[in-house]
Amino acid sequence: xxxxxxxxxxxxxxxxxxxxxxxxxxxxxxxxxxxxxxxxxxxxxxxxxxxxxxxxxxxxxxxxxxxxxxxxxxxxxxxxxxxxxxxxxxxxxxxxxxxxxxxxxxxxxxxxxxxxxxxxxxxxx
Amino acid sequence: xxxxxxxxxxxxxxxxxxxxxxxxxxxxxxxxxxxxxxxxxxxxxxxxxxxxxxxxxxxxxxxxxxxxxxxxxxxxxxxxxxxxxxxxxxxxxxxxxxxxxxxxxxxxxxxxxxxxxxxxxxxxxxxxxxxxxxxxxxxxxxxxxxxxxxxxxxxxxxxxxxxxxxxxxxxxxxxxxxxxxxxxxxxxxxxxxxxxxxxxxxxxxxxxxxxxxxxxxxxxxxxxxxxxxxxxxxxxxxxxxxxxxxxxxxxxxxxxxxxxxxxxxxxxxxxxxxxxxxxxxxxxxxxxxxxxxxxxxxxxxxxxxxxxxxxxxxxxxxxxxxxxxxxxxxxxxxxxxxxxxxxxxxxxxxxxxxxxxxxxxxx
Numbered sequence: 001x002x003x004x005x006x007x008x009x010x011x012x013x014x015x016x017x018x019x020x021x022x023x024x025x026x027x028x029x030x031x032x033x034x035x036x037x038x039x040x041x042x043x044x045x046x047x048x049x050x051x052x053x054x055x056x057x058x059x060x061x062x063x064x065x066x067x068x069x070x071x072x073x074x075x076x077x078x079x080x081x082x083x084x085x086x087x088x089x090x091x092x093x094x095x096x097x098x099x100x101x102x103x104x105x106x107x108x109x110x111x112x113x114x115x116x117x118x119x120x121x122x123x124x125x
Numbered sequence: 126x127x128x129x130x131x132x133x134x135x136x137x138x139x140x141x142x143x144x145x146x147x148x149x150x151x152x153x154x155x156x157x158x159x160x161x162x163x164x165x166x167x168x169x170x171x172x173x174x175x176x177x178x179x180x181x182x183x184x185x186x187x188x189x190x191x192x193x194x195x196x197x198x199x200x201x202x203x204x205x206x207x208x209x210x211x212x213x214x215x216x217x218x219x220x221x222x223x224x225x226x227x228x229x230x231x232x233x234x235x236x237x238x239x240x241x242x243x244x245x246x247x248x249x250x251x252x253x254x255x256x257x258x259x260x261x262x263x264x265x266x267x268x269x270x271x272x273x274x275x276x277x278x279x280x281x282x283x284x285x286x287x288x289x290x291x292x293x294x295x296x297x298x299x300x301x302x303x304x305x306x307x308x309x310x311x312x313x314x315x316x317x318x319x320x321x322x323x324x325x326x327x328x329x330x331x332x333x334x335x336x337x338x339x340x341x342x343x344x345x346x347x348x349x350x351x352x353x354x355x356x357x358x359x360x361x362x363x364x365x366x367x368x369x370x371x372x373x374x375x376x377x378x379x380x381x382x383x384x385x386x387x388x389x390x391x392x393x394x395x396x397x398x399x400x401x402x403x404x405x406x407x408x409x410x411x412x413x414x415x416x417x418x419x420x421x422x423x424x425x426x427x428x429x430x431x432x433x434x435x436x437x438x439x440x441x442x443x444x445x446x447x448x449x450x451x452x453x454x455x456x457x458x459x460x461x462x463x464x465x466x467x468x469x470x471x472x473x474x475x476x477x478x479x480x481x482x483x484x485x486x487x488x
Contacts, residue, residue: 037143037349038160040439041415041446043468059468061417063159063438064349066468 003030005096009111010120013070016096017114024073025099028060031124033095036062042084042091043069044100049077051103053110058100060091073110075103131176132269132327133334140345148240150177153347163350163441166316170275171346172337175322176330179243180268181250184233185259192226192234195253195390197373199383203228208296208311211381212373213249214391218398219369220376222246223361225313227298235309237270239363253390269330273343274320274354276485281343282321285336290321295486303329315351317358317484356436356449359409359479365420365435366407366449374403375451377479405432406457409479410465411447412472415439418448418465425464425471431456434465442482449479 004010009017014032018025033039041061051057051071058069079102083090091098105111115123129150137144142153153174155162165171183192192200198211207228213221222242227235238246243265250261273282279291288301290310298311306326314320323333337343352362361367366376373382374395382395412418418437423430437448448465456463457476464471 037155038158041417043416061439063353063441064154066417066419068468 003096004117004121004124006117008096008117009072009114010117011070011072011114012123013068015070015072017072017111018099019105019108019111022105022108023078024075024103024105026072026101026103027099028067028069028091028095029120029124030095032060032067033091036060036065036067038063039088039091042088042100044080044084045077047077047080051075051077051101053107053113060088069100072114073103073105074107075105078102078104129177131174132330133174133176133271136331136334136338137174142345142347145348147348148177150240152177153345154349155347156345159347159349159353160441162344162346163353165344166275166318166320166346166350166354167442168276170273170277170281170343171350172334172343173272173274173346173348173351174270174334175272175351176269177240178270179238179240179246179263179265180270180324181236181238181243181247182233182262182264183236183250183259184230184262185257186232187257187259188232188234191254191257191259193386193389194257195250196224196226197382197389197391198226199386200226200228200234205230206297206299208298208313210296212367212378213246214373214389214395215369216391216394218372218374218391218394220363220367220371220373221249221369223363223367223378227309227311229300242363267326268324269327270322270324271330271333271337272314272316272320272322272351273337274314274316274346275318277342278318278320281337281340282323285340285342286333293321312487315360316354317360317482317486318354319485319487350441352436353438353441356438357440357442357482358484359449359481361407362436366451371407371451372398372403374398375405376407403454405451406454407435407449407451407479408457409447409477409481410434410450410463410474411445411477411481412465412474414472415446416467416470416472417446418450418467418472418474422448423466424450424452425466426456426462428471431463437465440481445481447477447481
């Protein structure tokens with residue numbers, strides 16, 4: 001079944017956030033990749049773009065569906081995972097290793113509104 | 126409406142399929158992955174539960190004349206065992222349904238229609254049968270159907286079901302006795318590969334499914350890859366490339382509309398459209414980028430909408446993002462530059478042939 005990794009923050013729309021100091025990595029969960037099936041395209045914004053909590057910032061597309069990405073936090077994009085443009089299927093292989101964006105957090109207190117691994121595991125039941 | 130189940134529903138659940146409603150039925154979309162299932166059909170063999178499809182029997186003295194009246198193709202003087210693809214049209218030229226007609230006997234025909242349209246089609250047939258001596262019998266509840274598709278379809282059916290099928294030519298069928306019942310086997314499909322469709326009792330369909338799936342040489346395939354497979358070879362799906370507002374000429378299916386027939390419902394409208402020229406057409410579009418142009422997205426030139434996507438995917442067989450789209454005819458020439466609007470962004474593309482992958486039929 002779907003894996004949940006401890007120590008990350010989660011959203012109800014199945015994104016995960018890994019915090020490292022003032023930066024955060026954002027990806028989609030194993031549950032989400034499993035629901036989507038074969039991922040063929042990741043629509044990612046550009047470095048320097050601002051993202052806002054709960055707002056759409058891109059999309060993950062599988063053969064059968066497009067799923068909007070909702071930002072778990074607000075901040076400025078400092079890096080995007082270039083590997084995903086050639087190998088979007090990496091998300092299917094390991095969703096928690098395949099971060100999509102690295103952002104500089106603009107408001108770390110937003111993290112308090114996210115779920116921990118235990119709460120997230122429950123909504124994936 | 127309550128969601129219906131096919132006779133193989135329990136098998137889908139046991140295999141852990143992802144299920145979704147389709148045409149009023151709870152159907153398997155994929156078992157393992159659309160990509161794996163798609164590739165199995167292109168390179169080996171896959172089996173699809175298509176028991177949701179409808180089967181309607183037409184028999185009686187005027188059967189042939191009646192079908193020629195409601196159907197765009199010409200079934201006159203056909204050999205028994207021959208199958209025709211064509212459409213039933215409204216008087217406006219829009220499509221009631223696209224369907225297959227199997228000639229079982231001189232005065233007996235077996236019609237295969239889309240699940241979502243069974244009730245509509247049956248009513249349409251009854252309504253338009255006045256003055257014709259025919260019986261119209263909906264046999265959809267009796268028949269189950271599986272499609273076995275792919276280059277290894279014929280040998281696996283012969284080996285595991287024990288019936289000869291390789292003698293059948295493309296778009297022909299035969300009736301066979303199998304354990305006390307009459308089954309129907311046709312060399313048809315909806316994937317662009319060689320393959321067969323088998324019709325019989327629920328018992329026969331369950332047995333066929335089990336024998337082929339347990340052989341491990343035929344992969345269970347869901348409706349997800351059925352759509353990607355038919356799409357790649359440019360086959361239309363009712364509700365997307367065809368519907369009540371899209372004519373066969375717009376869909377590029379004029380060769381299945383026999384305008385030299387004395388009459389059929391919709392003929393006048395099609396003749397008129399042909400004389401005036403079609404104003405919009407289904408075309409293929411290939412995008413430069415990998416974003417997926419999905420059904421309903423706008424097609425534009427210089428920010429002006431010229432049509433919309435009817436079906437689109439990142440083609441599993443070619444890796445390209447491509448779509449079928451209904452656009453203004455003036456922009457339909459091959460090589461025309463167009464944009465597809467995907468999530469507020471414009472993606473560049475070009476009009477290409479509708480066949481994104483070559484069919485591999487055995488003719």
